[in-house]
Amino acid sequence: MHKIVKSLLLGLAAGILNAIPMALLNTEWEPIVAIILHWLGLAVLLSYARFPLNHWAAGMLFGGLTALPLAVLMHSGIPIIFLQDIVFALILGGFLGYSTDKFINTPH
Template identity: 55%
Template sequence: MPKLFKILLLGLAAGILNAIPMAFLSTDWQPVVATLLYWLGLSIVIAYARMPLESWATGMLIAVLTSLPLGILLHPGSALGVLQVLGIALVLGGLLGFTAERLVQDQP
């Protein structure tokens, strides 16, 4: 299986994990789709990023830095909503960085 396909599957899994609570809260479809597309694109960035950090720390850093504008757009008047987006980005970014290194980069 090509590496890019594995990376996109990891991003889709992270996007679904992030979109499930949004779907239960009966959120409009646009933020749900935006979240899915965000994690698909971010999975590629995290998988191919080279930083002098561990893979999980690289994933966390990139996810938090890129999720701040997304959190502000999704929750314009709520600081708690932005913190929630940042917290989810910390967890999913770290998991994505860790699994991308183990499942994608270490494979021949």
């Protein structure tokens, strides 16, 4: 399977994991689509870019940084949910960085 397809599948999995709690809370569809697209793009970025960090650390860093604008737009008035989104992005970003290293960048 090509590298971009693997990246998109990992990003889709991460996006779905992040979107499930939002869907259970009856969130509108626009933020859910934005979250899924966010993780799709981040997975491609992490699998093709080379950072001077471990892959899990780069995933956490860029997962948190790229989640900040989404969290501000979606939950600016509710600080606890804003913090929850950032923590979830850090954890999921670390997992995504580790997964891209293990399943995409490491030759088998």
